[in-house]
Amino acid sequence: MSDASFNASTVTAKGYADEASFGDYFALLKPRVMSLVVFTALVGLLAAPVSVNPVVGFCAILFIAIGGGASGALNMWWDADIDKVMKRTKGRPIPSGKVEPGEAMALGLALSGMSVIMLALATNIFAGAFLAFTIFFYVVIYTMWLKRLTPQNIVIGGAAGAFPPVIGWVAATGSMSLEPWLMFALTFMWTPPHFWALALFMRTDYDDAGVPMLTVTHGRRATRVHILIYTALLAILAVGTAFSGIGGPVYLTVALVLNALFLRGAWRISRRTEEDAEADNFKVERGFFKLSLLYLFLHFGAILVEALLKPFGLGGWS
């Protein structure tokens, strides 16, 4: 009797060791990506030339973040097969066996619907429709259709990640203008060099998963050249933004410094051979990737500073 009960408890403990916790469901929402969504959407909302009730503004950012998280869950549901193969993603809740794919899909769909409806009710229908389009674009156009089809997958995925500041702006104003699209273009052009640098030093991951990353389809030399071209175009755009309605002296200073550093990094990456990179364990590529994180954060931070200075008559060029 005692033996039987001992065995039963052992089996039970072993059988439920991998049971999902609340944190595993939260991890389906890709909290790190969500933090970028929250920050850029907040900048979009605060840079808009209208005042927003703080509670409404908070709700708008929350629902945009939930919408972003929902698309992350749907992405994990669809990509569970390749996540299982890649080193970087094999610890995610579905490949690690903690959450069933169907659960992730249900959570993603439920949160998508909830976030879109709530954003439309909290702000305006235009913002809700924009969020719905962003989720559709990321999940259907990028994840389901083009990610496994074209080496330009990162460029397309970058578009989905670039929408939050536009949604934030639309949530505040209910209308559209050039400035949110400059913020969109900043994130859009930043994404390819950011991810291609990652692909250079996460060498076999995408290859093993069969994802047509540029490093796999066109080779590592072509990827290095692509990083330089995109960084040069990004620099023109980022510095040019300084002279728009969301720019100003603070932004211009930040943009000049960061783009000089970013261009220098991209130039060094383009000049390196694989032997150089292997010799120092991709030091330059890793450094460029880290700088890219700071690059986007500080550009949006500078836009935010300009917006926050405006009530005191200091922000912008006036």
Add this chain to the structure above:
Amino acid sequence: MSLRKSHELHHRRFSRNLGVGLTLAAFIVIIFGLTIAKVSSSSFTGPAVEVQN
């Protein structure tokens, strides 16, 4: 028999249930706050009152 009989499942899923409970409670607070913010704004207009003859 006690209505509050504890099961192994209750202990095992405590953190998950607590997380869901707190999330739902936070959602209620947010919706309440949003409603107050909306009806307090100057642009808010209530539904037209129909006069019954």
